[in-house]
Amino acid sequence: MMCLTIWQPWADLICPPIEGIPGLVLPGRLRLPKDIENRSWFTDFRGDLLIHAGRTVDWAARVRFGLRQNEFVSGAIIGKVLLTGCSRYSTSPWHQDGMFAWRLARPERLRNPVEWKGRRGLFEVPAAAIGATWGSVVAGPAWDANGKEGLDGSDFLTLALANEWEKLEHTPDDV
Secondary structure, rough: EEEEEEEEEHHHHHOOOOOOOOOOOOOOOOOOOOOOOEEOOOOOOOOEEEEEEEEEEEEHHHHHHOOOOOOOOOOOOEEEEEEEEOOOOOOOOOOOOOOEEEEEEEEEEEEEEEEOOOOOEEEEEOHHHHOOOHHHOOOOEEEOOOOOOOOOOOOOOOOHHHHHHHHHHOHHHHH
């Protein structure tokens, strides 16, 4: 399976722990889960993407979001998402102008993180390394690819439909 290392607390904001994040304060229109990962580079990968919480903590983000805790899960795979698209434009409040918006959907959090060494860029993790652990995945609340709440599992877009949507995107208003 493909995997991406993300600094904390960003990894927790993408795949929030089931018990929540103590002290978290989200300003403005920001909502959990974080539905966009901002990257300086484009990817044509679509599908399940493991989220690896890197050992590095973005201390400025920790302060911005009111996080007083100093302990985050780090150096481990903490969950997975469905990567549905990548473009320069997004209406998500999580998107940073000038960055590629990796659109994330269906976050799932592992109850027991799997220790793993992170890397830069996308990297492969053997399914066997994670396989036995997926029985302990906690599905996040029902969000669709655009971060809309209130859907049940049967309403999620399939990857094929998400890819068709990706082909239709041409302007910021389409996103």
